[in-house]
Amino acid sequence: MSTRVVVDPVTRIEGHLRVEAMLNGSNVIENAMSSGTMWRGLEVILKGRDPREAWAFCERICGVCTTVHALASVRSVENALGITVPKNADLIRNIMFLTQMVQDHVVHFYHLHALDWVDIVSALKADPVATSALAQKVSPHWGLASEGYYRDTAATIKKFVDSGQLGIFQNAYWGHPAYKLPPEANLMAVAHYLEALKWQKEVVKIHTVFGGKNPHPNYIVGGMASAINLEGDGVINIERLNLVGSLINQAADIIENLYIPDLLAIASFYPEWTKYGGGLGNYLVYGDIPQNGISDVSKFRFPRGAILNKNLNEVLPVDPADLGQIQEEIAHSWYKYPGGQTGLHPWEGVTEANYTGPQAPYKQLDENAAYSWLKAPRWKGNAMEVGPLSRMLVGYASGKTEFKEVVGAALGKLKVGPEALFSTLGRTAARGLEAQLCVHWLKQEFDNLIANLKAGDTNTANTVNWKPETWKAESKGLGFTEAPRGALCHWIHIKDQKIENYQIVVPSTWNASPRDSKGQHGAYESALIGTPMADPKRPVEILRTIHSFDPCLACASHVIGPDGERLAEVIVR
């Protein structure tokens, strides 16, 4: 007898993802499928448009990361047209990038992922006195930890639960035996959840300062649109920069004194999750945070490289411009390539839908046929994982001191070796450690900007080659970045001053990819295999591993409506 667990949609993610897991007789996952069930093909919208406007459309792709798509887009056009941006533009882009990274990682941990480990309902049973003592032990440098504070927090949660409108807290498996935290740890985590919520709405003001507006900040091909005048009014002046400085300090406080202690405390209750969820063992990073312009890859804070088969002794060179390295395959995807090719490099990429799946609603998908709206990107034929774990491993394996320090400290506290990183918990921990590095870098990039401005350089944009008359008849470029969820690249082909082709490979396309022409699993699929499930009807184990990747099936639509959807279905056959 085999059991098939269908989770559709996977909750607390951006976008629409379906997972099917096949269990053996002992309820261990022995095979899995990950399917993006909504057609997108946003590249089609960009064809024929002015390349200088592409960023504004790209900013609308994703429900979370507006800035990273804008950044990748302007970089692709600059790369195609041979434009070098001024130093201030790189610094401001780095500051916006790091702000996004820090905000997104905290939001993911507390608001999307923590509920896989923290039982809200159990928190109601906590003793506020004991919770206060626990909190002072776990987070000694965080001010809010009194008994009264925890009494108030418990009252807030109770009011919320009693109202029957659980909102963000619904659709979790409260009371599931896989939840291991004592009530006091649960209450502490919920209180910190609320603190993180309050904080995250402040920190995004950094985007408003530099991008002119939020949540859709302004970018420009050639630099940044931010006008800087330290003495001025209504532009970026010293007062606004001081605000940024204080927001960065708050971010450091949240990460050092709340996020990291909570992460380590929660992780210590779930040691078995260092054994499950590792998956592919192949990691890909394009690199980012340039220190000497985007073309000097050797000076990135996030080093570029690939790791295969968990081999931390070798970091392989990566070139996203090499037609032979990155290819998108479609053997198990609802697309067709006109020449019948198995894979195409994004510069040659084609987005032509070819739905051959069953009519909705359907019971199950067929892993031997096409089963996803996502293509299957591969690096030199290998399925790869992208994201914080990949970045931390490539940094670590490249011998970078900063990476070795934060990773070493966390492994020491949890009393585990580096092999523990190849797991669900390792992925979740890597995101926290990355946030720690990023907030530290954020301070440095900000200090560098201030120093450069005080030295008299206020230039933020290079307008040479702005006019299409100066462009070659035809050019190609690519713009990469390391989005919070992983390696992101936009490939552009410009012809006669218009966009001829535009292809985007987002991080979740790597991670959520279906099988390829050789039948190799994508990262989510691979990570699920081997995980035992306590109760297949309440698949919290599947959510833990899938959420550890921070899935984003880019480009949420936004219709408000009451269609209560089925969340998990189990088919026994």
Added chain:
Amino acid sequence: MTVTIGLVSDAPVLVLGLGNLLLLDDAAGLRLLEDLSRDSKYAEEDVEFVDGGTQGLALLGYLNDRKAIIILDAVGLGAAPGTVHLLDSDEVAALGGRRATTSHEGNALELLATARLFWEDPPRITLVGIEPGQIATGIGLTPAVEAAIPQALAMARKVLAEMVQAYVPCHTR
């Protein structure tokens, strides 16, 4: 811990447009926002217009310290495409309680549910929306939704005028 130097206006009335510009009728709320803000006769310190796109919790800051909020969005209640919906605070809350937290989704509903954790004095909320015909890759509204824009706009204008009357202090009006 709140720091503001005019980056987020503290206007008592917020008009929040939501939707994805790249998914046909999903953009109905953004279109209403554009039309409503273009001919607004209200001062910035009284009424703030925000294009929220498809952002979720990142918009939480905009909901703080408001007396009244109008949300403009595509609303799928199973009616004919182009049907204009007007929902008050309780009706919006009732939708949120029944719905899965997916994200093709009621990000907006999740956002409001989360905001309720922080509101001591909840603002009046009115949702003006249009039943979408087609949510698919593309820019522009389908004919039925396009035809409903004037009616929805008139409704939103009326609600906005009432909110300003009720919540904006006389000396600034």
